[in-house]
Amino acid sequence: EAQVTQNPRYLITVTGKKLTVTCSQNMNHEYMSWYRQDPGLGLRQIYYSMNVEVTDKGDVPEGYKVSRKEKRNFPLILESPSPNQTSLYFCASSPSSGGPTDTQYFGPGTRLTVL
Amino acid sequence: AQKVTQAQTEISVVEKEDVTLDCVYETRDTTYYLFWYKQPPSGELVFLIRRNSFDEQNEISGRYSWNFQKSTSSFNFTITASQVVDSAVYFCALSELGGYQKVTFGIGTKLQVIP
Numbered sequence: 001e002a003q004v005t006q007n008p009r010y011l012i013t014v015t016g017k018k019l020t021v022t023c024s025q026n027m028n029h030e031y032m033s034w035y036r037q038d039p040g041l042g043l044r045q046i047y048y049s050m051n052v053e054v055t056d057k058g059d060v061p062e063g064y065k066v067s068r069k070e071k072r073n074f075p076l077i078l079e080s081p082s083p084n085q086t087s088l089y090f091c092a093s094s095p096s097s098g099g100p101t102d103t104q105y106f107g108p109g110t111r112l113t114v115l
Numbered sequence: 116a117q118k119v120t121q122a123q124t125e126i127s128v129v130e131k132e133d134v135t136l137d138c139v140y141e142t143r144d145t146t147y148y149l150f151w152y153k154q155p156p157s158g159e160l161v162f163l164i165r166r167n168s169f170d171e172q173n174e175i176s177g178r179y180s181w182n183f184q185k186s187t188s189s190f191n192f193t194i195t196a197s198q199v200v201d202s203a204v205y206f207c208a209l210s211e212l213g214g215y216q217k218v219t220f221g222i223g224t225k226l227q228v229i230p
Contacts, residue, residue, distance in 0.1 A: 041222060043220040092160075109160075
């Protein structure tokens, strides 16, 4: 089944404890992206990747890192999480190498709470 | 810079009423793509439609229809004869072909269909 998976789905952590949220897609998509969803703010793009080893900042990259060593995986790293990173996170992928102009397929979301 | 405005944050309708969700966008690019996504209470994000800037034809899919007007920079979404299952948050999104490969979402419109 074609899908985007994220792990973990729920995570409660404490300030400063490094964490990684994994994202994997099995559709051979080139474009991958991370979003955070907050009440009243909609979805905001954190980072995106056009292809392996090609990543770039979205609108809210502060406090996050990403890497794209393999086409299928695009982990989101929080080196020192803070309470303002408490949010619902979505990973997405789309087949277009020309950018995010194609339909995006979203993962199920990861609800992160930073105490 | 690209921007998407969904001025209606919450709408309530009685079942079988028609409802229109507004989306107004800003872009300097001549080639861009517009999307609508649905987020039901279960939380996943579901693709509804994708439209490029050169295709102003309105589209109908069952009870759903979309009205794209470049003259007013709007891409409105109408649900005819609404049903309880239409209750969800609906997001409009914009992606430009040139420039930064980012996707900008509106803040979403929460639609509640009352039985």
